[in-house]
Amino acid sequence: MRHLQTFRLIEAVMRAGSIRKAAEDVNITASALNRRIRRFEDEFGYEIFERLPRGVRLNPAGELLIQHIRSQVSDLVRVQSQVADLAGVRRGHVSIACSQALLPYFLPAQIAAYRHEHPGVTFEVKVRDREAAERDLSTFSSDIALVFEPVVLVDFEVLSSIPQQIQVVMDCLDCPHVLPTAEYGVRHLLDQASRRGTRRLSPIVEAESFDFMRHYVLHENAVAFQIPIGLDAAPQHGLAIRPLSTRDVPVGHLLMGQVRGRTLPIASALFARQLAQDLEKRVAGPAA
Amino acid sequence: MRHLQTFRLIEAVMRAGSIRKAAEDVNITASALNRRIRRFEDEFGYEIFERLPRGVRLNPAGELLIQHIRSQVSDLVRVQSQVADLAGVRRGHVSIACSQALLPYFLPAQIAAYRHEHPGVTFEVKVRDREAAERDLSTFSSDIALVFEPVVLVDFEVLSSIPQQIQVVMDCLDCPHVLPTAEYGVRHLLDQASRRGTRRLSPIVEAESFDFMRHYVLHENAVAFQIPIGLDAAPQHGLAIRPLSTRDVPVGHLLMGQVRGRTLPIASALFARQLAQDLEKRVAGPAA
DNA sequence: TCCCAGCGGTTCATTTATTGAACCGGTTCT
């Protein structure tokens, strides 16, 4: 898309933090890039970069502009997707930012089901912690976020919410436990619970991968934690799964959402609706 | 703004209904214009014009695109206005589509008051009947609409609403009356009332200008109608003004609104707030 | 019926705008 070229260049400069570096990235001369930036600033009426001795940085005006650019590009994609739709081809691309718990069972099944109906739609699944997922949404680099216990809710429009009680994944009933790192919702809830009660959390292993933790308990006598949606309905060989009491650890919530007020491309909107329907079914009868 | 050039051309072609005519309008060759349109369609991925033997017309994809273009341009203006604001200069441009009743007293006073505070802001006042005002909003060619008894309310977000009982402007109490044409809210309400009751409307003069009608009753014994906001608080020489009974004619509503969901530029948003405040005061104590 | 005006689309020489290489003045880190 030709008329967005300048915007792409601006983004490149923003990322690189310097015109010369950005020029390398996009394979043009620094001089050409510099002139394009200046010309844009002329037309726009205001400078959008602070010129520092070691490079450039977006000024507040630039921040406003970059937000506009992003929403614009994403809206153009939406229009294209709508046009594709009325042209008969159900095409499109859905970008999802989600917690790890969705990776092993839920999302693969959901995406496969959707693609079975609409083979022209492509997907992009990004693993993001709760904060990063929301950042992804607000920069329009993801359409839909699926996160457990999100941190802030500004600009996050909840499309669906289901309760998820943390489950213990254990090989036996003994103490040693494996915990996710602090940025995860599961850890957040367990931390809260431990602060309230007398029991202390003393993880023998901290990990960022729930997959790793689930496998770890097969090797050492230990317990790990996960939310139901990240666990198979049929318990695996040698693994027992049991919900924590809601008196000990409060029930958490898995939220699906988008940027507040944004109109999603058709493919993404449809997929979000499918997700919401499936999630609701789980609340009614948790037997997936 | 250079990167919007193609969009301007697309709009020109849409308006002209033919590439050759549009080329004349924008002072380039038909060949050049044709190529730019085709190139854009290539990049966009879909044709946006139907090629007819006597010209071109937007196809549904094009309709979708033009909507996107308009919202995009208006959003860029909003960003510029915000930037101007944080640069310290309160600049901007406010475009208003309104009924005639607002012209003689209300809007001049309001705009003057606003410009007294913010001399950098310019205004554009367009007289539109109820339908055209809403069309103006949805094509982003006006920021704010002020209309009496709007027709449809889709995409119209009401920012303020005050009741306005139709007033009789008379030189004496006799029958002959002067009426606005059908597209006006005043006529609409009077029509409704006459259908419900037994009295017939038989205007001796139909006019599109309320100003004309107000002056006309000075020359011939006749009555005219207007809503309070279009009338001076101090009655003019020789003119008596008296409200119609709400039993005879239902009370109408003057609505101020914008396109649903749109973020207005700062200047427009501020002006809309000022209007809303002033309108509310009128409901409390109608003595302007 | 035929014909021609008007349409969109294409081709190729020309004009315009964009680019790249070299260079300038400045600041920072060594």
Add this chain to the structure above:
DNA sequence: AGAACCGGTTCAATAAATGAACCGCTGGGA
């Protein structure tokens, strides 16, 4: 003080958009 970067500027080289002429087509009027 000098080397290393930085953004900004200049001017010739390159790439892109443009205009004039032409093609094939359709619909309305003679």
